Amino acid sequence: GAVDILHCIEAWGPDEQRRAYEAIARFERDGLDRLQIMPGASELCGFLDARQIRRGLITRNVKAAVDLFHQRFGMTFVPALSREFRPYKPDPAPLLHICSTWDIPPTEVIMVGDSLKDDIVCGKRAGAFTCLLDETGRYGPHESLPEDVKPDFMVSSLPEVLSVLEEHFDLAPVSVAESRI
Known part of the structure; x- marks a missing residue:
């Protein structure tokens, strides 16, 4: 399988770790110029905002990327947890x-992400509902x-998440309430 670079680096000595994190930070800073919003993200955020449903963000990117995202696209996630x-x-x-x-149990949350091994595993381990965003079909059926x-739901675009929420959940303000699955 693929090697998780962040876990790999944690096993290194302090000097090696510092150099590795500096190299990753340079690479990510270069990528900030090309930062784009995923198609359907603003529609999904608008849908959630209209129903007063909170949204958080968990990313393995650095805080600078999260801050730039909030600033550039005006979609705020609270809390927004970076790899720090x-x-x-x-x-x-x-x-x-x-x-x-948020003072709610994980059973009232859905973790949406594009990584089976990071996002879906995180959501399942927490006891939340999970939705895999697989835009390219790389994970298969x-x-x-x-x-x-295996996620509870699988979609190929962010707009499909709206359908999942409307069809499978009682959308109460502030949280995704009990599922009707």
């Missing part, structure tokens, strides 16, 4: 932190996914 929050996904701690901040990482 430890431990990072796939550990459930970031999602459990958001639930604690839903039924072919291993049971331990």
Whole structure:
């Protein structure tokens, strides 16, 4: 399987870690100029805002990227946890932190993400509903996914998340309420 560079770096000595994180930071700073919003993100945020449903963000990017995203696109996620929050996904701690901040149980949250091994595993470990965004079909059909990482829902675009929310959840203000699955 793929190597998780962040976990790999944690096993290194302090000087090696510092140099590695500096190299990653340079690479990410270069990428900030090309930062784009995912198609359908503003519509999904508008949908959630209209229903007073909160949204948080968990990313393995640096805080500078999150700050630029908020500034450039005007869509604020609270809380927005960057990779400076430890431990990072796939550990459930970031999602459990958001639930604690919002004072709601993870069973009233849906974790939407494009990584099976990070986002979906984080959501499942936290006890939340999970929705895999697979725009390219790289993960194959839903039924072919291993049971331990199989998301509750699978979509190929962010606008499809709206349909999942409307069809499978009672959308009460402030949180995604009990599922009707």
